[in-house]
Amino acid sequence: MTEKEAHITIRDLTMAYGDFILMRDLTFTINQGDIFIVMGGSGCGKSTLMTILIGLKAPAKGKVFYGEVDFWGADQETRDRIIRRAGVMYQSGALWSSMTLAENIALPLETYTNLSPGQIREVVKLKLALVGMAGFEEFYPSEISGGMQKRAGIARAMALDPEILFFDEPSAGLDPVSARRLDDLILELRESLGTTMVVVTHELASIFAIGNNSVFLDVSIRTMTATGNPNQLLAETRDPNLLQFLTRGEKR
C-alpha cells in the first residue's frame, strides 16, 4: 500500500444547522493509512464533521470524496456500500442495549459475511481480547462501566476489519492505562492491517502519540486554520489559537 494515496478528500466543505453555520471552507485530505486527528475546542463541530463523513448528515455545501467517488453526490446505495467498509466508534459506545456484547459484535458479521457461528464466536473473542475485554461476551452493555462500553464499541467497529475506522472521542473517560493501550491498538491496527484512522479528539497525549496528520478547526473564526502532522504543527505554528490548544493554554 503506497503511503500517500488519498482515502478521503474534503473540498470546500461547509457544515450548518439550518441557518447557523458551524464551519466553512474545509479542504483537506486524509491519506490511506493515516491516523488523522480532527482537533478543536468544544463545540467547534468535530463530531458534526464525523457525522458528515460517515453519511449521517449531508453537508450544506462542498464535497466529500472517498477515493474517486463523490460521496454525497452519489445515491444512497453507493453511500451504504462505501460506509459498509468503514467502522465507527461512537462517543458513548452506542452499543445495542438489548444484546450482549457478543451479539453486538456478531451482528455485523452475521449480516455481511457468511462465516459459520463457530467462526463468528472466535472473531468476537479476538476482538474483545484486542480491546482488553476477553471474557465479557455474555454481558449486557448496562452491566459494564462507561469505559468498558467504549472499548466494546471499538471492538464492534473493528468487527468487519474495515478499511477505515472513525473514532469519536475514543480515550475520553478511560483510565490512563486503558487510554494508552487504546492508542497502541490504533497504532497497531494501522501498522498491521493498514487501516486508515480518523480520530476526533482533544486528548493532547493521544494527539501527539498517534497522529501523523491532522486538521485544526478554529471555533473563533469558524474555519480550519491548519492541517498536517500535529508534532510539526506544534513546532512550526505561529497561530496563537492553535498553539494555545496544543499546549493546554500555556503558550500563546
Place this chain on the structure above:
Amino acid sequence: MAARGEITMEQTAADTLKVVLSGHWKLGGELPGADKVLQMLERGPGVRHVVFDTRELTHWDTGLLTFLLNVQAFCTQQQIRLNRDGLPPGARRLLELASAVPEKKDARHTEGRVSFLTYLGNQTVDFFRSAGEMLEFLGDTVIAALQLIRGKAQYRRSDLGLIIQAVGVQALPIVSLICFLVGLILAFIGAIQLKLFGAQIYVADLVGIAMVRLMAAIMTGIVMAGRTGGAFAAQLGTMQVNQEIDALRTSGISPMEFLVLPRMLALALMMPLLCLYANVMGILGGMVVGVWMLDIGFIQYYNETVAAVGLWNLGIGLFSGLVFGVIVALAGCMRGMQCGRSASAVGDAATSAVVTAIVGIIVSTAVITILCNFLGI
C-alpha cells in the same frame, strides 16, 4: 481468487512442532481450523515447543489472528511454549495486545437451568418486592401531595401548564372519536334487543346511563393509559437513563415533587373534565343512531336522556374519572422512576405502565361498583 490458507506441520526436533502457514489467510476465505494443530499437539509425543513459519503467507487479517488465538490458548493450557518469532510482525504484536489483559473468568454469567421451584420462589419474592415498591411509591406521592397542600412543593408552574395541555386539550380528538363510537355501538346493540319489544326509546336511557356512569370514564381512562401513562413512563425512564433524575436529587430537588406531582395533578384535574366531554360525545353517538335509524325525534331522545341520567350517575362517573386519572399518573410515573438504565428498560417501563394502569382501572371500577351497590346509589 485462490483465497485459501494452507497449513503443513512438521516435527523439526523431538519436542518442537513447526507449523507452516501459507497462502491467503483472510476471513471469509477457505481457512483450515485450528483443530488440526490442536489434534497434532494432543497426539504428538511430548511436543514442548511450537514455532511458526509464515514466509509463504501472502495475505492475512482477523482470520489468521483467531486461529493463532486458539492455538495460543491451547498451548497456555498445556504449558507448551509458543514461539511467536516466525509470525508476521503485525500479527505478533496484535496477538500480544490481545493477550495483554488476561481473560476474565469469574465474570462469566451462570447459565444453569433454574428448577421450577426456584423459579416459583423467585417470582413470589419478586411479586412481594414489587408490591412493597408500589406501596413505597404511593407513600412518597402522598408525602409530596401533603407538601403541595402546605404550599411547599417544588415544581414549576409552567411545567404543570404544559402537562395539562398535553394530557387535556391534545387528548380531545382521540377521546371524541373513541367515545362517540362507543356510544354508537352501545345504541346499536341496545336497539336490536329493544326493537323486539317496540321499546326503542329506551336506547336513550341505555346509552345515557351506561356512558355517564361508567363507559365514558373507562374508555377515557384506557385511552389515557395508553397515550399518557406510556408517555410518562418513557419520559421519566429516559431521564433515569440520562441520570437526569440523579441530577435532580443531588441538586436537592425531590423528583417526586418536581416530576411526579405536576403529572399527577394534571391528570387528576383533566380526567374528570375529559370524562364530562366524553359523556357528551357518547350521548351524541347514541343520538345519531336513535334519530337516524330508530326514528326517535331529536327532542324526544334528549328529554329521555335527561330524565334517565341522574346527578348521582354523573357524580359516580366523574369520581371514577378522577380515580382513573390518579391511577394512570401513578402507574406511569412509578414505572418510569423504577426504570433501569438501558433503552430496552425504557420500553419495558412503558409497557408495564400501560398494563399496570389498565389493570388498576378495571380493578378500581369493580371496587367502585360494589361500593355503590352497598351504599344503594
